[in-house]
Amino acid sequence: MIGNILISIAFIAAATSGVLYFLNYKGYQNTLNFARIMFHTMATSTILASIFLLYLILTHQFQYKYVYSYSDTSLPLGLLISTFYAGQEGSFLLWALWMAIIGIILQQYASSRGDLEPRVMAVYSLVQSFLLLMITPLVKNPFALIYSEPFMASANTINSQFFNLPFLANYFFTDNSTGMHYVKIDQSLVDALKSAGISLNEFIINGRGLNPLLQNFWMQIHPPILFVGFAAMSVPFSFAFAALMKNDYKEWIKQSLPWTLFAAMVLGLGIMLGGYWAYGVLGWGGYWAWDPVENSSLIPWIISVAALHTMLVQKKTANENSIGAFAKTNLVLIILSFILVLYSTFLTRSGVLGDASVHSFVDPGYFAYLLLLIFMGTFIVLGGGLLIYRWKYLQQITPPHNNILSREFALFTGSVVLGASALVTFLGTSAPILGKSVQIEFYNEMNLPLGILIGLINGLSLLVKWKESEGKELLRKSIFSLTAAVITTVIMYFVGVKDLKMVLFAFASAFAFFVNAEIAYKIFRRNFEKVGAYIAHMGLALLFIGVIASSKYDKSIDVNLVKGEPAEVFGYKMVFTGYSPTEDGKYQFKILIEKNGKKYTAAPVMYYSDFNQGIMRNPDIVPFLTKDIYISPISYDDGTTSNSQAQTVQIKKGESVKIGEAEIEFLSFNMPADAMQKMMSGGDFEIGAKIVVKSYGSKYEVEPKYGIRNGERLNETVKIKDANLQISLASMSADQGMITLQVEPYNQTRNENLTRKEILAVTASIKPFVGLVWLGTVVIVVGFFIAMIRRLKESKV
Amino acid sequence: MKARYYIGGTIILVFLGLLFYNFTRTNIEYESDFVKVMQTGKTCKATGVWVKEKSFQEDIQNRTFVFYLRDANNNEMKVIYRGTKPNNFEIATNVVVTGKFENGVFHATDVLTKCPSKYEGQNVNTSGS
Incomplete structure (x- = not known):
């Protein structure tokens, strides 16, 4: 109840503050204070709702469906906390929680920068309203009680001391295919329990638990960081939209730069932590599988990084007479990056990916699906619509293009290439919606040349000057980095990088690395705060080299x-x-x-x-x-029941299976009439399986046996020397007409004491x-952080 | 000034052409009808349900896993997968195999299992006791 109230209050307050902020922007002076109060009410309620959910999880309130579905009493504290966001409802709440916390900071930030606050906060509140709407009691509610809809709870999560309650018999169910027992929990059971004086919390004493795939250290780190990134991406969007509202495009660039850097830094870190999780724990063998869920958060990241570069150009080229270059590009890219975050959510939460992804969520229900579409559609229409509305004006005030051999143009080209890479990834990722799917090769083939271009353009863009450069000067400045890059490439060639595209990629990465390293070295002492971009670029180059070596040359x-x-x-x-x-x-x-x-x-x-x-x-x-x-x-x-050459086969009555040269057919059971009864009563019994083995033109009829003789387990092995086989009956299922055979070569001795061999099969790579991939990631994050601090200082009026 | 637009335009066209070419070339269709899977002879992603009642074979030594899949129209298909039985195979509601149908057998290079319990509540088919 408390949770539902808090979420509802948060939702209403978010929507109200959005409206009030908008009215304030429209000129109603007296709504500003109330808008702020509403915004903080929203933030407080969201935080309290999160604390409440955490409290429910920590105190094992299994009468809540969410707590029951994702946690149990055996989880250690860290993982227990992480069940907060193990399901859809909780992860939306986590997103909303970060939005609330970031929102408090944003409100402070905006209120001290001119007339920014009402516009930015109106947009931001609208985004938050949608998020909160997703988890209100009407949609996907993390505070739903378990019996809100009849629920099948596994019998082993129920306190067994109540099993003898007479009325409970009507609620026991058995799943015939698995033999599992369930208790159906619905309103009538809850009422019956209540009248018997039993609370639901006493009745349900355990939960279903957390998927073991998620039970590891990185579950506590990766999702929260990723969601900070998602939440932060809505801030630059709010700034861009606010700029369009006011029809003033100068200020928002410098005001949103630190936020864009922050969002890209955290989102990028979150993505790579996911990669590390997949590599180090889940055993995917690599850090990047081009899985749609991974891709879907990479796409907005690439776009936001592209935006960063053109935003810098606009900031640099703006003056009293001009809004600066690429003003339109920046608006488009920032709006796009946010919409792509929503698209990512839609892809992974709506179930549209279905069979295509390893870790997509299953179908959340039609209503939530529709709401996600409306969520995304609203911001496409609002963002796109306002952009189109202002387009003509934007065309008029955009200054003419610059010289090709200028940093402005180089940075723009870089952003275009990044955009192309995002487009490639977007197409491949979206293909399942059309019932298609691309092979991983598609991403690699298309992104590799773009990666080469990115390395080259990155190096070049830093060598050319703003406004205009001369070819000769460019050549002179690039001597060091070109030489160093050539040497590195030659070394890599002799170490084993022979593929032409990979050689080019290695050269481009090395070139970018040395250009940035040279500049970073020069300015490190006297201009440390400007070193961020160069460090981030060096990190990217290191990551690229790590990608080349580890993906293409692993054994x-x-x-x-x-x-x-x-x-x-x-x-x-x-x-x-x-x-x-x-x-x-x-x-x-x-x-x-x-x-x-x-x-x-x-x-x-x-x-x-x-x-x-x-x-x-x-x-x-x-x-x-x-x-x-x-x-x-x-x-x-373990070598006791089988050995490395043994095979386990399951055969249905009347069918045959081929093993090497031999064909094994299962004819029928040889089951004495009283075998079943004896088996049940624990007496001696023997059951045989009549099988025919055909090998090299010969036919052998044999009957391995299974049972109990003189109280000891009997597992008779049949040996066929000419067919080089020995066969034993490992298990059987009479009602399904199935047997499981252990088949191994004849000459395998089975004396446990003499030849028992324990064999561990592994894939060694x-x-x-x-390590360069991880090192590169850390270096990129450090670079982003330094740049963010610098741009934060510059953002003050 | 004009030359710049021509060059830019050409680059964009080449890129889009390459994109389209590679997209078509590496495209794999999802196919839930096994009759079509058997006919095409192209690499595809066949989706079906594991036929638990039928024989399966797991050969650790040679790392092959042989089993049967059934589609919605009850067509069955034998699948040979070069690898070990994937995690979650037993409880998978749906199996997606990537590969090609050749000589009467589907040769899978990848097996993906979709599990009901992974993130969301397990739907249990129950019958009264």
């Missing part, structure tokens, strides 16, 4: 490691030394890695997850300066210079 191999027996993998001696359970019920498989007398250990993790009903695997990485050894577990065989 990978599947190996079976027998316990205690060293195997040679890429020049490293690897020994599987055994496994040990971890505190959280997983298993670590220890591998000793040795080279030139130096020893390292890797411990990839595998475990069975009840939640996913399957084996989960986490890789482990041994990082070196020049490469990562990446070990991804595949399977573990060498990923060269992947």
